[in-house]
Amino acid sequence: MVAMCRSSDVPGTVESPAVVAAGVLPWRLRDDELQLLMIHRERYDDWSWPKGKRDPGETLPECAVRETREEVGLDVALGVPLPAIRYDVKSGPKVVYYWAAEVSAAPVPDGDEVDRCEWVSARKARKWLTNTSDIEPLDALVAAHEAGTLATTPYVVVRHAKAKPRSSWTKAEGERPLAATGQRQAWAVCRLLRCWGALKLASSPWKRCVQTMSPLVHAQDGKLKLLKNITEAEAGRRPHKATQSFEKLLDKRVPAAVCTHRPVLPIAIELLRQRSTAQVAACLPESDPYLRPGAAIVAQQARNGRIVSIEVVESYDD
Secondary structure: OOOEEEOOOOOOOOOOOOEEEEEEEEEEEEOOEEEEEEEEEOOOOEEEOOEEEOOOOOOHHHHHHHHHHHHHOOOOOOOOEEEEEEEEEOOEEEEEEEEEEEOOOOOOOOOOOOOEEEEEEHHHHHHHOOOHHHHHHHHHHHHHHHHOOOOEEEEEEEEOOOEOOHHHOOOOHHHOOEOHHHHHHHHHHHHHHHHHOOOEEEEOOOHHHHHHHHHHHHHHOOOEEEOHHHOHHHHHHOHHHHHHHHHHHHHOOOOEEEEEOHHHHHHHHHHHHHOEOHHHHOOOOOOOOOOOOOOEEEEEEEOOOOEEEEEEEOOOOO
16 A cells, blocks of 8 residues: 545645655643644754654555654554645655544653653644644644544445456355455555554455455454445445445444445445535545555544545555
């Protein structure tokens, strides 16, 4: 999974960067006051947010989570995406992708790159930030808090990883398994989805969908709920039943991920579109094949049931 579209980013912000990085704005509420965790880097004598360069083959969400763990010892679950920022460094334009992340644990600076970290109010954070471009994601986070859309739960729709070709498969369609590339994609799906924390997992019962989710099921030591209404066959015959299955999981308002098939994706996408503003929905895929094998849509749902952000993460392909 190498590329992504996020409803938080302004078109043109991320064209041809020389350096790509990712990070988070950790937040918490104390006595109903919004607080942000800022880091101080002794080497640069600056105040900023946990962030760092993306490693080769790493997705942006994975980079953001890893850098936060390395710099301040926090295992975060990503919340709403925040505006990406762009500024120039010696090697050329640099783009940093940010997410909000609610934090309850105590941070521990790594003592190497980060020598101090402080919880501060949003007003103080604006004053402390050394790089003024870092104010943009802060302002977006504060606006989300004031609008009641900062605390969210993720709802992820996954297209199953690459399967063996239909043309070479002579047995039951529901038994068609993943190809070798698809098996590697399934592990990539596992690594990616863990960026949003522990998820309630669901899937079409057909083999290629179950195999796509299996690495994550084992990693979470959890269970996989099978939804027969979202197979290609059942959704084709009774699309309203597939809509109900997606809707029932979404209405639980718990972190969740569901794996389905390309022909079924329009049903899930239309449900997300109906619950989003036009601006947020603009990031949703509109044409076949909607997602490539192993790709995912991450929707963040506010407490009032509205979808307040969309991210489309492209598939790993070797």
